Amino acid sequence: MKPEGIITAMVTPLDRTNSIDLVVTKQLVNHLIDKNVNGLFILGTNGEFHVLSDxxxxxxxxxxxxxxNGRLPVFIGTGGNSTDHVVSLSKEMTALGADALSVITPYFVQPTETELMNHYFTIADANIAPIMLYNIPKNTGISISSNTVRKLAGHQNIIGIKDSSGKIDNLKEYLAVSKEQNFSVLSGSDSLILDALKIGATGAIAATSNVLTEIDVAIYQYWLEGKVEKAQIMQNSIEEFRRILTLGTIPSVLKAAISYQGINVGDPRLPVLPLSDEVLSEIAQTMDYYKENFSFI
Incomplete structure (x- = not known):
């Protein structure tokens, strides 16, 4: 399986009792599939994996x-600080039918490059679904070096990396060191979807596609069709939504925007607090702007 296209970094719907809302989960899954995303990426940063029990x-x-039900691939986050725990959870997710697993770098502590490689090799050697590396240094305090990617990319069960560093040079380095391998590089920074495709990335794992689904899908489709100018217009158009994402702690604004569109995914878990009426009003205005100016939203 080759990770490619627009893969939605899906939120985790919660109900009024702060429990996972499985009814709304099904609604969101079908909504995204109907909007032609290329995959679902669950239990990532925007999926609040860090506040959910196993x-x-x-x-x-x-x-x-x-x-x-096999309509598109499902990528599942199983990363954590303990190698043994990651292996255990990864085996359980594989048994459930995960198409691939996303393994974020350990956080809180900063392992050496040797320790990090051993962490990933140990996980990849287990009897589990293929894994993708997940680099998000702003949140974890550690960045996966190009040298580490070079060595890991040759493992038959390591199929790619999601890079959320926000640095195009990082993506370029990952692509350069893995070009001889069957290894995909995807942007985890929504602002770089088109730029990443231009340099050889296979797609993006995009949180904005929970909300601006058609726009993100259009970036990729226009790129495939060689309509770069149209793809750039779509890419530029997501900046207003990215601006309001800074008005709250992840994933509060994203969840509020999805709910405003009619799929009530609830609030994030504590310690993230519900948004103020002022911020909710700005989210509403922004979503109305997209609805008025992009008829397919």
Missing amino acids: LEKLRFAETVINET
């Missing part, structure tokens, strides 16, 4: 996998 993760993943 039992909740497994129940949520099972629901997404079953509802998707």
Whole structure:
């Protein structure tokens, strides 16, 4: 399986009791599939993996996998600080039917390059679904070096990397060191979707595609069709939404925007607090702007 296209970094719907809302989860899955995304990426940063128990993760993943029913690939975040725990959870997700697993770097502590490579090799050697590396140094305090990617990319069970560094040079380096391998590089920074495609990335794992689904899909489709100017217009158009994302802690603004569009995914879990009426009003105005100016939204 080759990770490619627009893969939605899906949020985790919660109900009024702060439990995972499996009914709304199914609604969101079908909505995204109907809008022609190329994959679903669950239990990532915007999926609040860090505040969910393993039992909740497994129940949520099972629901997404079953509802998707093979219509597109499901990527599941299983990363954490303990190598043994990552292996254990990855085996359980593989048994549920995950198409691939996303493994974020350990956080809080900063392992050496040797320790990080050993972490990933140990996980990849387990009897699990293919894994993708996940680089998000702003959140974890550690960046996966191009040298590490060079060595990991040759492993038959390591199929790619999601890079959320926000640096195009990082993507270029990853592409350069893995070009001889069957290894995909995807942008995890929504502002770089088109730029990443231009230099050889296979796609993007995009949080904005929860909301601006048609726009993000259009960036990729226009790129495939060679309509670069139209792809650039679509890419530029997401900046207003990216601006309002800074008005709250991840994923509060994203979840509020999805709910405003009619799929009530609830609030994030504590410590992230509900948004103020002022911010909610700005989100509403922004979503109305997209609805008025992009008829397919």
